[in-house]
Amino acid sequence: MKIPLNFIARYCLLALLGALSVHVKAQTQVLVEAESFDDPGGWVIDQQSFPVIQSSYLMAHGMGRPVADATTTVRFEQPGTYHLWVRTKDWAPFPKGPGKFQVWVNGKPAGGVFGESGSVDWKWYYGGEVKVDEAAAEIRLKDLTGFNGRCDALLFSTSGSEPPQDSAGMSGLRRELLSLDQTRKEAGHFDLVVVGGGIAGTCAAVVAARLGLKVALIQDRPVLGGNNSSEVRVHLRGDIDKNHHPKLGRVVRELDNGDPGNGNPSGSDYGDKRKLDVVSYEKNIDLYLNTHVYQVEMEGGRISAVIGRNIKTNREVRFTGTYFSDCTGDGTVGYLAGADYRMGRESRAETGESLAPEKADDFTLGTSNLWASLPVDSVTSFPETPWALPFSDEYHIDEERSDWQWETGFGNMNTITEAEKIRDHNLRAVYGNWSYLKNNKTEKYGKRELAWVAYIGGKRESRRLLGDHILTQMDIQEGKMYPDATVTATWTIDLHFPQKENSLYFPGEEFFAGTEHIRVAPYTIPYRCLYSRNIPNLFMAGRNISTTHVAFGSTRVMRTCGMMGEVVGMAASIAKAHNTTPRGVYEDHLDELVAMIKD
Amino acid sequence: MCRLVLFISIAAAANVNAAYARTPHAADSLAYPVNEYNGISYEVRLVRDSAGMPGHYHARIFTPVCDDDVCKPVYIDLYWDLLGSYLRYTVPLNESLTKMDHEEFKREEYAKLHEILADSNSLLKDYEMEELVESATKTSPGEVDAVTGATAKSLQAVVIPGALYTCYTLWHIAHGRVVDTIAKITDSLVDPPLLLHFLESRNHRYQYFALDKVMDNQGNVEPDYREPVINLIRSPNVFLAAHVLKRLSPTYFSGEERQNWLWETFLGGSYRLKLGILDKMEQLPLTNALRTRLATDKGDFNEVIAERIEHLLNRQS
Ligand SMILES: Cc1cc2nc3c(=O)[nH]c(=O)nc-3n(C[C@H](O)[C@H](O)[C@H](O)COP(=O)(O)OP(=O)(O)OC[C@H]3O[C@@H](n4cnc5c(N)ncnc54)[C@H](O)[C@@H]3O)c2cc1C
Numbered sequence: 001m002k003i004p005l006n007f008i009a010r011y012c013l014l015a016l017l018g019a020l021s022v023h024v025k026a027q028t029q030v031l032v033e034a035e036s037f038d039d040p041g042g043w044v045i046d047q048q049s050f051p052v053i054q055s056s057y058l059m060a061h062g063m064g065r066p067v068a069d070a071t072t073t074v075r076f077e078q079p080g081t082y083h084l085w086v087r088t089k090d091w092a093p094f095p096k097g098p099g100k101f102q103v104w105v106n107g108k109p110a111g112g113v114f115g116e117s118g119s120v121d122w123k124w125y126y127g128g129e130v131k132v133d134e135a136a137a138e139i140r141l142k143d144l145t146g147f148n149g150r151c152d153a154l155l156f157s158t159s160g161s162e163p164p165q166d167s168a169g170m171s172g173l174r175r176e177l178l179s180l181d182q183t184r185k186e187a188g189h190f191d192l193v194v195v196g197g198g199i200a201g202t203c204a205a206v207v208a209a210r211l212g213l214k215v216a217l218i219q220d221r222p223v224l225g226g227n228n229s230s231e232v233r234v235h236l237r238g239d240i241d242k243n244h245h246p247k248l249g250r251v252v253r254e255l256d257n258g259d260p261g262n263g264n265p266s267g268s269d270y271g272d273k274r275k276l277d278v279v280s281y282e283k284n285i286d287l288y289l290n291t292h293v294y295q296v297e298m299e300g301g302r303i304s305a306v307i308g309r310n311i312k313t314n315r316e317v318r319f320t321g322t323y324f325s326d327c328t329g330d331g332t333v334g335y336l337a338g339a340d341y342r343m344g345r346e347s348r349a350e351t352g353e354s355l356a357p358e359k360a361d362d363f364t365l366g367t368s369n370l371w372a373s374l375p376v377d378s379v380t381s382f383p384e385t386p387w388a389l390p391f392s393d394e395y396h397i398d399e400e401r402s403d404w405q406w407e408t409g410f411g412n413m414n415t416i417t418e419a420e421k422i423r424d425h426n427l428r429a430v431y432g433n434w435s436y437l438k439n440n441k442t443e444k445y446g447k448r449e450l451a452w453v454a455y456i457g458g459k460r461e462s463r464r465l466l467g468d469h470i471l472t473q474m475d476i477q478e479g480k481m482y483p484d485a486t487v488t489a490t491w492t493i494d495l496h497f498p499q500k501e502n503s504l505y506f507p508g509e510e511f512f513a514g515t516e517h518i519r520v521a522p523y524t525i526p527y528r529c530l531y532s533r534n535i536p537n538l539f540m541a542g543r544n545i546s547t548t549h550v551a552f553g554s555t556r557v558m559r560t561c562g563m564m565g566e567v568v569g570m571a572a573s574i575a576k577a578h579n580t581t582p583r584g585v586y587e588d589h590l591d592e593l594v595a596m597i598k599d
Numbered sequence: 600m601c602r603l604v605l606f607i608s609i610a611a612a613a614n615v616n617a618a619y620a621r622t623p624h625a626a627d628s629l630a631y632p633v634n635e636y637n638g639i640s641y642e643v644r645l646v647r648d649s650a651g652m653p654g655h656y657h658a659r660i661f662t663p664v665c666d667d668d669v670c671k672p673v674y675i676d677l678y679w680d681l682l683g684s685y686l687r688y689t690v691p692l693n694e695s696l697t698k699m700d701h702e703e704f705k706r707e708e709y710a711k712l713h714e715i716l717a718d719s720n721s722l723l724k725d726y727e728m729e730e731l732v733e734s735a736t737k738t739s740p741g742e743v744d745a746v747t748g749a750t751a752k753s754l755q756a757v758v759i760p761g762a763l764y765t766c767y768t769l770w771h772i773a774h775g776r777v778v779d780t781i782a783k784i785t786d787s788l789v790d791p792p793l794l795l796h797f798l799e800s801r802n803h804r805y806q807y808f809a810l811d812k813v814m815d816n817q818g819n820v821e822p823d824y825r826e827p828v829i830n831l832i833r834s835p836n837v838f839l840a841a842h843v844l845k846r847l848s849p850t851y852f853s854g855e856e857r858q859n860w861l862w863e864t865f866l867g868g869s870y871r872l873k874l875g876i877l878d879k880m881e882q883l884p885l886t887n888a889l890r891t892r893l894a895t896d897k898g899d900f901n902e903v904i905a906e907r908i909e910h911l912l913n914r915q916s
Contacts (some may be wrong), residue, residue, distance in 0.1 A: 062873065092899075093901040093902070093903075094870040094901070095870060095900035095901040095903075095904055096874065096900070096901060117901060118900060118901030119901065119902055386869060387870070390804075390837040390838075390869045390870070390871050391837075392835065392836040392837055392838055392839075393803060393836060394803040394836050394838045394839060395838055505838060
């Protein structure tokens with residue numbers, strides 16, 4: 001048998017590491033998470049790849065202008081010479097990306113330029129030896145381009161061996177060097193733990209709190225609102241004035257900050273502050289912003305606790321609860337708990353839906369990174385972007401601002417495991433097109449500048465958690481009224497697909513969508529779509545409820561999602577009062593729930 | 600309304616001749632009649648450039664623009680390229696464009712009209728006049744948004760307020776039957792100088808048009824056009840470049856000089872073109888000179904390219 005050389009080398013290294021592991025403490029290793037820098041400067045914290053790389057990272061999102069340095073002070077127990085490792089990637093290796101940056105230690109660059117290796121995988125790159133003379137060293141991340149260079153962590157090590165490259169090994173290293181287990185805090189026990197602070201989660205928390213429940217609301221961004229926040233900028237849709245149960249929609253209305261359209265250059269129009277104010281006013285809500293839930297604890301088939309990690313400090317918090325509501329959009333809590341779920345499209349044979357495809361597949365609606373430009377006084381320049389998608393006179397998108405059509409990830413990329421790739425593809429489309437417009441259509445675009453490009457992807461579809469009822473196209477089109485009818489939905493069945501012309505020019509790499517609105521009469525969503533069929537204390541609200549892909553095309557708009565949250569808040573209060581499960585509410589206390597919604 | 604249109608269109612037809620008598624292009628022999636959808640007819644003429652090469656088409660148009668109650672006359676000069684794409688418009692001296700309230704277009708509205716006409720995919724295309732009026736004037740946001748929100752919103756962008764009918768009528772003339780007429784005329788003009796002119800024009804529509812005439816299904820190109828066609832691989836239009844590269848017969852890339860040229864193109868080309876060139880190389884017997892360069896340069900790009908070059912080199916051995 002022939003074993004390739006590099007395999008032997010790696011294998012020996014691993015064996016060696018294993019043998020040495022008891023001595024690991026003896027050598028000094030200092031792990032510095034980039035997102036935990038004292039001052040991020042102009043860099044932003046990105047947690048969107050947490051499910052894949054088990055960490056947040058810093059990113060230089062400068063829309064083509066280098067951002068201010070991120071700086072921090074690192075304490076060393078021992079002065080001496082350290083090997084520096086930098087965890088980064090080349091996010092656009094076509095063939096080499098623009099995300100270039102330097103790492104400066106005590107005023108001097110260490111190890112050349114990072115972020116242009118031509119390799120898209122997150123890896124440790126060697127930054128050479130650095131001398132640390134004193135107990136503290138100043139570290140600086142110097143962005144060179146403003147084009148989304150990124151850094152996950154720095155490792156200073158007295159040992160010359162390579163740190164673990166894979167994400168499992170990295171998790172272990174992080175856990176140990178950051179003392180994650182030793183520093184974890186208990187948030188306490190809650191009647192309802194809501195994970196995800198989009199419109200759905202926020203409504204669920206507010207209603208439950210007003211009904212007297214002790215609520216934790218956990219959101220992994222600094223703002224509430226999800227896709228309706230200033231970070232994504234999607235406007236609220238779905239009507240609340242056609243409700244079968246007029247009481248629903250009251251909290252949605254409180255959160256509604258007016259209609260700035262999609263991708264408005266004015267972020268404040270989306271009302272982050274309004275949402276935060278509404279939540280802050282509720283003394284029964286413990287709000288945890290910047291906290292990403294990545295682990296659940298189970299007891300007897302139920303969720304007993306969730307663990308979140310702060311996306312900046314990396315400190316962990318544990319929340320125990322009676323009921324949990326998965327409002328993550330991704331169905332993350334359900335997934336971690338082993339809830340039945342579905343992703344992609346069902347086949348027509350399976351659901352009987354005329355709009356379903358012949359065969360089941362992985363197709364999902366895509367993710368958007370909206371953007372907008374604004375006029376400026378004089379002609380400005382924008383760099384050429386050879387690493388981005390190419391455009392020309394023959395094909396480019398002649399727009400000053402985006403709308404919902406800027407969308408990537410139609411089954412060709414997984415919206416959870418490849419969320420970063422999808423976002424980056426969006427950025428390559430936005431920057432490539434903008435560069436074309438700026439450099440070739442100067443008359444129209446010379447005096448315009450990018451005012452805003454989202455770095456948080458607006459996700460439309462991922463997992464759908466399955467409940468006791470799975471809403472279908474027929475439920476919608478036949479307007480079926482089940483006894484547990486709750487939320488009224490009004491949006492069309494709005495299933496996107498790659499726009500034809502875009503497919504022609506970017507086959508398999510589409511970034512622009514089309515849709516066909518299939519009108520519906522107002523219809524109702526049964527309560528049974530709002531709790532898990534196999535995890536007895538799990539509710540869900542928002543785009544990850546129990547529907548088929550086709551039905552999701554209509555239920556997914558945010559006023560509708562918000563009303564689902566309101567119903568979950570009410571149902572949780574009834575469940576608590578009767579010491580029962582979400583299903584118990586349906587089976588034994590439906591009258592009470594319906595009365596509450598009607599009243 | 601119909602009767603009114605008919606009446607005015609007769610007047611229009613009568614007037615067209617009078618108008619042409621005043622145009623500088625009246626002498627050109629190639630003038631073709633166009634009978635437009637709304638009953639008007641006019642003549643479209645070929646205009647040659649100073650070298651005598653076909654340059655563009657022009658027509659002076661006189662059309663009524665009508666709403667439910669009244670019609671008003673509109674005079675306008677329209678210009679098309681040699682394949683019938685709208686180029687620009689001008690308004691004859693002493694004429695102006697007005698809105699329904701008889702107010703003259705503002706400066707920016709003249710500019711906007713050009714933008715509207717330049718969009719061959721305009722939403723105006725799919726609308727009947729009646730639908731258009733309904734959608735563009737309906738303002739209740741709740742209602743419209745729930746069903747045709749996107750459409751109503753975008754419609755506001757494709758018309759000039761108060762000049763809906765003008766925009767609609769002129770768009771449908773600029774993108775109307777004249778397009779077929781022009782295609783026929785240009786087809787009758789095709790000769791080697793025109794094809795060469797097209798290939799070298801930097802106008803992708805002309806270039807695709809010429810390519811269709813000079814390249815067969817196997818990617819063979821008649822000798823006279825070979826060089827200009829191969830050169831399109833270095834066009835700044837990456838889509839055209841990749842298209843030509845893909846279609847061209849591999850036989851043109853067997854010599855050392857041409858393979859060197861291909862590698863130089865690879866070095867300077869966009870990522871898409873780079874991948875296209877590697878695809879092409881899979882169809883070629885590689886010369887030793889190229890193999891050496893591939894081996895030397897292969898690590899300079901990214902993992903994907905390194906692997907593909909590796910594959911190329913191994914395949915050959
Ligand atoms: C570009 C675009 C255009 C759209 N157009 C419209 C429109 O016009 N009108 C409309 O109403 N809808 C529209 N939609 C759909 C709509 O935005 C979504 O369906 C909707 O956001 C779903 O709301 P949600 O609360 O379920 O999820 P989200 O808005 O996705 O909110 C979920 C929140 O949970 C957080 N989260 C996720 N995982 C975790 C975790 N593990 N721990 C803690 N927090 C977590 C996320 O950061 C996010 O903020 C559009 C969507 C996009 C992307």
